[in-house]
Every structure is written in structure tokens, then in C-alpha cells.
Amino acid sequence: MREGKTRYVILGLLSERPMSGYMVKKLVDARFRFFWSESYGQLYPELKALLREGLVEIDDDAALRPEEPVPTPSTAGRRDRIAYRIAPAGREALRRWLDRPAERESVRFEILLKMYFAGQGDRKALQASLREFEAHYATERATLDRYQEELERIPDERGDHRDVLRVIDFGQKSYDAYLAWCRGTFAEWEGR
Amino acid sequence: MREGKTRYVILGLLSERPMSGYMVKKLVDARFRFFWSESYGQLYPELKALLREGLVEIDDDAALRPEEPVPTPSTAGRRDRIAYRIAPAGREALRRWLDRPAERESVRFEILLKMYFAGQGDRKALQASLREFEAHYATERATLDRYQEELERIPDERGDHRDVLRVIDFGQKSYDAYLAWCRGTFAEWEGR
DNA sequence: GGCGGCATGTAAGTTGTTACATGATTAA
DNA sequence: TTAATCATGTAACAACTTACATGCCGCC
Structure with missing residues (x-):
């Protein structure tokens, strides 16, 4: 059974710094565009699941000083903004995934x-x-x-x-x- | 709304010669492997839909002389074998798809x-x-x-x-x- | 006798997309 | 005032995979 990789994309990005779901999406679009993609419809529910499973945590600090974790885009005009931070269990899960062999790539032209x-x-x-x-x-x-x-x-x-x-x-x-x-x-x- | 392309793969291959669903799968695996893939779970239901919509027809002739439409693999040890042939409406649909701009490719590494x-x-x-x-x-x-x-x-x-x-x-x-x-x-x- | 290839199919589940809803703020 | 960007989310759907079931034939 194939495992969804959305969680590892999230976990991997959160391992660099705390950020919001919106920012995860922006980073995937900016950096991974040429070999990967994620939609909000995957990202937000997966973040919830990750939170439920204790692999990520809410980072209130980062939510309060939003200039720091978010480098590129302007931080103006935001709504609620929920910043997430990777939990120890999340780091563990990320490491275990990284240590497994990569699955066959899929392309469609x-x-x-x-x-x-x-x-x-x-x-x-x-x-x-x-x-x-x-x-x-x-x-x-x-x-x-x-x-x-x-x-x-x-x-x-x-x-x-x-x-x-x-x-x-x-x-x-x-x-x-x-x-x-x-x-x-x-x-x-x-x-x- | 994205349209499924499985039907055009089938229609395209049938436009060359009548063949069975099994053979469509073998040809996709052999020729398209490096840029496309299809599973039986997509192919067989789609063939049924295509038949219902009148875009393909059952080709009894090809089913009776199975050596002809199938070049590469050996034709030994087969079961029922349903050979399909493209119908005029199918050719029309194929042509219309070919004349539309190609959608953005998707890759995942x-x-x-x-x-x-x-x-x-x-x-x-x-x-x-x-x-x-x-x-x-x-x-x-x-x-x-x-x-x-x-x-x-x-x-x-x-x-x-x-x-x-x-x-x-x-x-x-x-x-x-x-x-x-x-x-x-x-x-x-x-x-x- | 068992394996592999031929051959067709389905059911269940997973994954992923799209469209929509909401609402604040800023810049033209 | 209108569009864009920030921001989060859900519902409905479409696409796709996997595992399974069935059974024949030929070969070793």
C-alpha cells in the first residue's frame, strides 16, 4: 500500500523552521515546482492529522512574530495564521521516511x-x-x-x-x- | 475540470488496429512506459464506458483470428479475449482531443x-x-x-x-x- | 503439479483536484 | 472600489492503485 508523501513534505519543511500551511504551499510551489506539487486540499487536512498524531505542534511564538519564520513573501494582510512547529515524534517520522528507499517516480506527458x-x-x-x-x-x-x-x-x-x-x-x-x-x-x- | 485521458490512450491505440484490453495494457507498458502508465482498474471499466457510448465496438473478426492484430507477444493460452475496434464516433473524439492544447505535464520525483x-x-x-x-x-x-x-x-x-x-x-x-x-x-x- | 503468461474483471480504498466559502488588508 | 494577496478550510468529485477472483493453456 502506497503511503501519502504529503506529510513528509510538511515535516521536511517544518524541520527547517516553523511555518503556516499557507507558507508550506508557497514553498512547495516555489522550490519544488519542477518535481513536486501539493494542493491546499491535501495540505490543510494533513496538517490537522499530523497535529492529532502529535507529529507537529502549534507554535504560538512564530504566530506572534510572523516576520521571522517567513522570509520571502510580504507578511502584510493576514488573517488568523496558524504556525506549526515540528515535534520530536515528527522528526523521528521524517528520519524514518528518509531512510527508506525512494519509490519509483511517476511522470505523465x-x-x-x-x-x-x-x-x-x-x-x-x-x-x-x-x-x-x-x-x-x-x-x-x-x-x-x-x-x-x-x-x-x-x-x-x-x-x-x-x-x-x-x-x-x-x-x-x-x-x-x-x-x-x-x-x-x-x-x-x-x-x- | 480535468478530463480522464485513459480513453484517448485506448482510442489512439485502437486507431492503429483492433485489440483487446489486455493488449492495450501491454502496449502502454511497452511503448509509453517512460512517459505514461495505465492500470487494468482504469482500462477495463473505461473500455466498457467507451462501448456504452458507442466510441468503440466489439470486433468479432479480430477475436476469431487473434494472430493478426497482435504482433509482438505470443498468442498462446488465452481465455475469452474481447477484441475492440474503434467506431467512427471514437475517431471523431480522438481527433477532437488531439486538436485541443495539451495539458501541463505532471511529474513526481x-x-x-x-x-x-x-x-x-x-x-x-x-x-x-x-x-x-x-x-x-x-x-x-x-x-x-x-x-x-x-x-x-x-x-x-x-x-x-x-x-x-x-x-x-x-x-x-x-x-x-x-x-x-x-x-x-x-x-x-x-x-x- | 506448479508456475508463468494470457485474459477479464471488480471492490475497496487512497489520493488528489477543483470549486467554493469566508474574511481581512493593502495597493492601484 | 476593485483586484490581489494573505489565510484557512471543506465538500464533492475524479482519478488511480491494489488486491483479489477466476480460469485456461503450455511448459518444465
């Missing part, structure tokens, strides 16, 4: 499905999809570069920069491969 | 999550996962080469070889990127 069956449809539509695909990954590739530069500029306080840079490198390398494939495909189509 | 949080866990476990990752994609990469060679050897009867080769090229390029990343990561770890 609709555009490849469409390219495979391209003979049955209009080539114009596929071309437009591919251009959209290329533009998207070109933008994302640039975002990764900015992320890398930022990381190399700021001091490595937790000593995790090398690991994070390896993760970023994965994104850069695979996006480069996607973009090279786009160029190759357009070239092939033109010389048809 | 647990190993990158673990690498991001590596500082909290045992490095040995991550190393083992990465070795497993590398071995897996090295094997898959070789499979893609064999697939490509096979395709280039046989005559291009439906005129779709170029599209299929583009799809294979995507797999080759991204797997090369994964493997280069593995080598880079191991190198970084050794010189630590």
Missing part, C-alpha cells in the same frame, strides 16, 4: 501521447502545444538559474546548500534536455 | 524530495536510492535504443515512424540528462 498519435489529428494544434511547452520550460529554466544564483549568494546557515544545488541541477539538466528536444523536433518538422 | 531534506537523514540510504535510480534509467535507456533500432528496421506502413521516433528521442534525451545528473551527484559526493 500528455504532449508525448499526442505526438505519438499525431497522424490522426491536425498538426497545427500539436505545433502550438509544442511551442507552449517550449516557452514554459524556457521560463522555468531561467527561474532555476535565478534560484541557484540566490542560493550561492546567501550564507549556507543550515549546511544544506549542496543538497539543494544538486536538486536544482536535476531540474536544469532535465529542462535543458526538454528544450533540446523541442529544437530537434521543430528542425525535423521544418525539413519535412 | 520522491528521490529529489529526499535529497532536498537529506541533511535530516542517513546519507547511506539516499546513496542506495540513487544507485537504484541510476541502474533503472540505464536499463530503460538501453530499452529505448532497442525500440528505436527496431522501428528503423521495419517498414513504415502507417507513416507514423517519424512521430514515434520523436517521442523515443524525448525519452533518450531526458534519460541521458538523468544519468548525467547521477554521475555528477556521485562525483560531488566523493569529492566532499
